[in-house]
Amino acid sequence: MKITINNQPLEVNAGTTILEACESADFNIPTLCYLKDVSNNASCGVCVVEVKGAKSLLRSCITKVSEGMEITTNSARVQDARKTNVELLLANHPDNCLICDRNLNCELQKLTYVFGISGRRFVRTRKQYLDKDESSLSLVRDPEKCILCGRCVAVCSEVQTVKAIDFTGRGIKSKISTFLDQGLGLVACTNCGQCALVCPTGAITEKSSISEVWKAIHNPEKVVLVQTAPAIRVGIGETMGMPSGSLVTGKMVAGLRRLGFSKVFDTNFAADLTIIEEGNELIKRIKTGGTLPMITSCSPGWIKFIEHFYPKSLSHLSTCKSPQQMFGAVAKTYYAEKTGIDPRNIVVVSIMPCTAKKYEAKRPEMDGAFEYWKDKLNLKENESFFDVDYVLTTRELSRMFKETGIDFAHLHEENFDSPLGESTGAAVIFGATGGVMEAALRTAYEVFTGKTLYSVDFKAVRGMEGIKEAEVDLDGTKIKVAVAHTLKNARIIMDEIEAGTSPYTFIEVMTCPGGCLGGGGQPIPTNAFIRQKRAESIYFEDANKGIRKSHENPEILTLYTDFLKEPLGEKSHQLLHTHYYSKNNTF
Amino acid sequence: MDSLNSTIVSETVLDEIVEKYKGKPGQLLTTLEEVQEVNPLKFLPHETLSDVSKKLSIPLTQVYSVATFYSFFNLKPQGKHSIIVCRGTACHTKGSKALLEEVGHIFNYRFDDSNDESFYTTPDNEFTIKTVACFGQCAQSPVISVDNIIYSNVNSLKLLEAIKKIQRKKTKE
Numbered sequence: 047m048k049i050t051i052n053n054q055p056l057e058v059n060a061g062t063t064i065l066e067a068c069e070s071a072d073f074n075i076p077t078l079c080y081l082k083d084v085s086n087n088a089s090c091g092v093c094v095v096e097v098k099g100a101k102s103l104l105r106s107c108i109t110k111v112s113e114g115m116e117i118t119t120n121s122a123r124v125q126d127a128r129k130t131n132v133e134l135l136l137a138n139h140p141d142n143c144l145i146c147d148r149n150l151n152c153e154l155q156k157l158t159y160v161f162g163i164s165g166r167r168f169v170r171t172r173k174q175y176l177d178k179d180e181s182s183l184s185l186v187r188d189p190e191k192c193i194l195c196g197r198c199v200a201v202c203s204e205v206q207t208v209k210a211i212d213f214t215g216r217g218i219k220s221k222i223s224t225f226l227d228q229g230l231g232l233v234a235c236t237n238c239g240q241c242a243l244v245c246p247t248g249a250i251t252e253k254s255s256i257s258e259v260w261k262a263i264h265n266p267e268k269v270v271l272v273q274t275a276p277a278i279r280v281g282i283g284e285t286m287g288m289p290s291g292s293l294v295t296g297k298m299v300a301g302l303r304r305l306g307f308s309k310v311f312d313t314n315f316a317a318d319l320t321i322i323e324e325g326n327e328l329i330k331r332i333k334t335g336g337t338l339p340m341i342t343s344c345s346p347g348w349i350k351f352i353e354h355f356y357p358k359s360l361s362h363l364s365t366c367k368s369p370q371q372m373f374g375a376v377a378k379t380y381y382a383e384k385t386g387i388d389p390r391n392i393v394v395v396s397i398m399p400c401t402a403k404k405y406e407a408k409r410p411e412m413d414g415a416f417e418y419w420k421d422k423l424n425l426k427e428n429e430s431f432f433d434v435d436y437v438l439t440t441r442e443l444s445r446m447f448k449e450t451g452i453d454f455a456h457l458h459e460e461n462f463d464s465p466l467g468e469s470t471g472a473a474v475i476f477g478a479t480g481g482v483m484e485a486a487l488r489t490a491y492e493v494f495t496g497k498t499l500y501s502v503d504f505k506a507v508r509g510m511e512g513i514k515e516a517e518v519d520l521d522g523t524k525i526k527v528a529v530a531h532t533l534k535n536a537r538i539i540m541d542e543i544e545a546g547t548s549p550y551t552f553i554e555v556m557t558c559p560g561g562c563l564g565g566g567g568q569p570i571p572t573n574a575f576i577r578q579k580r581a582e583s584i585y586f587e588d589a590n591k592g593i594r595k596s597h598e599n600p601e602i603l604t605l606y607t608d609f610l611k612e613p614l615g616e617k618s619h620q621l622l623h624t625h626y627y628s629k630n631n632t633f
Numbered sequence: 634m635d636s637l638n639s640t641i642v643s644e645t646v647l648d649e650i651v652e653k654y655k656g657k658p659g660q661l662l663t664t665l666e667e668v669q670e671v672n673p674l675k676f677l678p679h680e681t682l683s684d685v686s687k688k689l690s691i692p693l694t695q696v697y698s699v700a701t702f703y704s705f706f707n708l709k710p711q712g713k714h715s716i717i718v719c720r721g722t723a724c725h726t727k728g729s730k731a732l733l734e735e736v737g738h739i740f741n742y743r744f745d746d747s748n749d750e751s752f753y754t755t756p757d758n759e760f761t762i763k764t765v766a767c768f769g770q771c772a773q774s775p776v777i778s779v780d781n782i783i784y785s786n787v788n789s790l791k792l793l794e795a796i797k798k799i800q801r802k803k804t805k806e
């Protein structure tokens with residue numbers, strides 16, 4: 047199809063939108079409500095362009111090109127309209143940017159600046175002032191900052207099929223809300239935080255724990271241990287001015303030490319531990335006729351999803367706690383015993399790419415260490431403590447780095463502390479979709495067959511395809527496995543299981559697109575390109591690790607010899623495994 | 634609120650209604666419409682919204698989204714009689730704001746007009762007063778509707794007369 051953009055001739059395929067056509071010719075058009083792969087409801091009017099012969103300006107995000115179309119992207123009329131449309135949005139938007147979580151990382155703020163808007167031209171039309179929703183343990187919604195772009199609604203319903211939020215009301219009473227305007231913490235929300243990740247303003251943010259963490263660090267009686275999830279090392283650099291997907295493991299460790307944490311440990315250590323337990327659980331289920339397919343349980347958004355939407359199938363979940371929770375339980379038992387520190391004085395802080403982890407840490411059953419110590423130390427119920435005390439997202443950590451003025455990009459690399467800091471390549475790939483599966487296969491193969499696995503790369507389970515399948519030959523026993531990311535794809539897998547047609551033995555489910563590297567707590571923006579970059583860094587780190595199989599991690603082996611004794615043993619069950627609950631049934 | 638529970642439409646009635654519309658285009662709207670109609674207080678209690686959601690397999694938020702979008706749907710119990718004052722532009726210019734305040738005065742309620750859809754039900758559940766954006770009768774503005782009868786070119790006298798008519802009917806009963 048022949049068109050012209052700003053008098054420059056261009057040939058594009060039919061079905062291309064004006065926006066895509068313009069971008070392909072390097073005429074970038076500002077957008078606000080539009081977000082590639084997420085939403086194009088054309089509500090904001092920022093992406094308008096002038097098309098010869100058309101009466102009004104057209105929204106380039108939804109208008110398809112037609113033969114001979116003559117498009118102008120930057121006429122005075124276009125610029126005026128864009129500016130006015132942003133000014134209209136500002137009518138109901140507060141201008142307290144200085145104290146907003148998204149200050150300097152807000153799309154509305156940015157457009158206001160670049161369009162040269164210098165004042166409030168239109169008066170507020172919304173008559174009520176809307177309250178913040180702080181009912182969720184993971185997320186805070188501030189409807190006053192919402193510009194009704196619909197990105198969160200789209201991501202929640204299309205990518206995650208959770209539909210916790212939607213537009214309610216009409217006209218100036220329109221807002222994004224939940225069923226009966228209940229708090230997000232009271233409805234079937236999985237806390238995945240994809241809404242926060244796509245929100246152009248500060249209307250949805252994580253519930254911050256920064257001040258609590260500082261308080262713990264500043265308390266001389268506390269030993270504050272920090273653990274970092276696999277996906278942080280490929281995300282945090284972006285917030286500190288480095289290129290997308292920068293691999294910054296050593297700098298991150300150095301930075302954390304400079305914040306004042308007593309010890310810098312690695313969730314990857316616990317990921318290796320998870321693999322030992324989960325791999326053995328899988329083999330046990332295969333050999334003893336247990337519930338199959340078995341599904342991974344590392345992703346807390348996914349756990350809450352299955353509890354709400356598929357409660358009949360909870361027995362398919364691995365009983366393994368997530369690496370975050372295993373770490374907390376081991377830190378407050380094994381590490382406490384080893385070092386002689388009173389577990390009540392240990393504070394475990396997790397750095398997670400995830401908002402759902404904040405909820406997971408506060409699940410009532412996540413107090414394995416307290417149960418362990420209860421009788422030994424004669425603790426009363428009101429002295430109970432969680433295995434993990436505070437969870438910070440990648441974004442929150444970046445804010446702490448900035449608060450202390452750390453020059454992150456120039457930090458010298460440092461290593462994790464021992465004995466909860468060693469990890470293998472199998473653990474780092476937990477951060478990418480397919481990673482847990484691949485890591486589990488590396489261990490399960492060797493445990494199941496007793497043979498050495500020479501080629502550790504299971505490439506069929508890598509990549510960004512929604513559902514990936516593979517057949518694995520465990521020395522004669524063939525099993526089919528599947529990997530799904532995003533809850534939309536998890537739903538497909540679950541419908542098969544509930545219909546009795548699932549051909550799989552083992553399934554990995556990750557809540558977020560691309561796995562944890564695309565998690566709801568990761569730097570903003572996160573998009574397909576950035577996810578790809580982060581994934582590349584993760585597999586690079588794996589390939590360059592000396593040890594790439596979880597069961598060869600020397601610190602894990604010591605943990606078993608000195609403390610846990612055996613996989614799936616008594617202590618494992620007490621500390622590393624959990625159970626799930628059916629939540630209010632919905633669909 | 635206990636008395637309201639008795640006004641929830643029974644499961645069987647709900648099932649009958651859902652059966653009629655399930656799977657057809659516009660199933661949610663038509664179902665909600667009819668369920669509200671059979672409710673003695675002409676509204677959609679929360680339980681009903683949840684039940685409709687379950688029976689039609691439509692997410693709760695979507696049901697709520699639709700129910701809050703259309704002013705036709707009531708999420709609060711309605712009085713036996715309705716008085717609807719049009720607050721559209723044409724009626725506004727012909728003094729509908731004063732009319733609304735007058736209705737409020739009659740029933741001891743102050744409409745402060747801070748919402749564009751004001752709503753009030755008398756404590757005895759006899760009258761519900763609300764506003765709409767437009768009746769489409771602008772030529773005869775200002776317009777009010779009392780128990781679904783539309784009164785045009787309304788002034789204070791006409792308004793009082795319309796309301797008295799209902800009250801007279803009630804005393805006869």
